[in-house]
């Protein structure tokens with residue numbers, strides 16, 4: 001009895017090692033002529049076979065050459081072929097770990113074509129083909145599959161139990177198909193392992209709530225580039241481990257109350273590129289503890305949605321680019337601004353900023369105000385954030401050269417990292433009406449403008465601007481020096 005046990009164990013260990021490709025079966029490529037038009041190269045973990053621009057018969061022939069040897073085929077890549085049908089048993093007897101059939105007009109996958117390699121196959125890529133449905137019968141024995149890529153096909157619906165049997169699958173991607181309907185049992189069998197699901201670039205008009213609800217291991221859900229026009233409370237119920245949700249480039253007009261309330265672990269939310277003009281004050285309820293990245297750009301938002309954002313006290317990255325924000329109220333960032341390191345307000349309609357605006361942004365490192373309507377950005381606006389900022393973008397604003405812009409030059413000079421070249425190279429200009437010409441903010445004609453010149457060091461020494469003013473004779477030599485060097 002014990003002996004049988006030991007033998008069994010030894011066997012199990014050997015098989016395990018072989019699976020890791022350390023138990024070498026003499027790995028060697030067949031000769032070039034045998035394999036032609038396919039090619040074969042040796043890789044550390046097995047063979048790498050490539051067949052391109054050929055047809056079904058040549059592929060079948062190459063497979064029969066491989067069958068005569070006992071080889072581990074780590075990659076089998078069939079690309080740009082004419083392979084309308086994947087015939088039954090084509091891979092019988094082969095040990096294939098990663099299979100790619102890409103851009104090969106594939107529309108029929110016979111049931112017995114993949115079942116024979118189910119014990120070893122971990123990745124299957126059938127992207128850019130002509131599949132119109134999920135070939136469930138062919139998939140059902142792929143019990144080791146981790147990644148399935150069906151991007152760029154012509155699938156119009158996901159039927160009931162479409163992926164049944166793929167109980168180890170972690171990543172499923174169906175980007176750029178024509179999916180308009182998803183059966184409520186479509187993802188049955190994927191509950192325990194599926195971590196990432198990409199349904200982007202399809203024709204969905206609503207969240208397939210019933211189908212998604214059982215996927216409680218899901219971490220990343222991509223639904224961007226669909227035609228979803230409405231979301232509501234309960235749509236994401238069940239997705240309790242979701243970390244990242246992509247809803248960019250849909251047709252949403254509104255973010256209603258409590259719509260994400262089940263997603264308490266959500267870290268990143270992308271709802272840019274919709275047509276959103278209304279964000280309910282409770283829109284982000286439930287996201288308090290974990291949301292750090294929020295993209296709301298390319299919408300139709302008229303004001304910073306402070307009431308909704310207030311609760312997001314972990315928020316680090318707030319992107320509001322390309323909206324229709326013309327005014328920022330003094331309390332726009334009150335309650336949640338403290339953790340924000342990245343704020344993008346580019347391509348809005350902002351005309352002025354007050355001393356209070358950025359007061360709460362105590363961690364701000366990147367501020368983008370490019371392409372707005374700002375005429376003045378006085379130091380009192382910026383002094384609250386200058387000590388933490390590493391990048392400021394003020395380009396494409398109709399700035400007027402005035403003494404109040406001096407902070408910019410001083411701040412640039414004081415940047416700790418002199419290798420912060422991106423910032424140094426930005427050529428931000430203002431208009432000097434008296435001369436009808438532009439000046440770079442780094443070389444304002446301070447003397448001509450009769451400015452009281454402030455020392456470069458005043459910013460660095462005290463963290464905040466100490467406003468040390470250097471008077472008369474020193475000013476002149478200082479100015480001569482600064483003109484020469486900057």
Ligand SMILES: *[C@@H]1O[C@H](CO)[C@@H](O)[C@H](O)[C@H]1NC(C)=O
Nearest residue numbers: 053079080081082102103104
């Ligand atoms: C797809 O394959 C065909 C040959 O079958 C080739 O002519 C074409 O360029 C390929 N398309 C892409 C996008 O690779």
Ligand SMILES: *[C@@H]1O[C@H](CO)[C@@H](O)[C@H](O)[C@H]1NC(C)=O
Nearest residue numbers: 300301302323324325326349
């Ligand atoms: C932007 O807002 C202004 C009013 O603040 C409005 O007149 C204009 O139509 C809006 N633009 C767009 C594209 O919605």
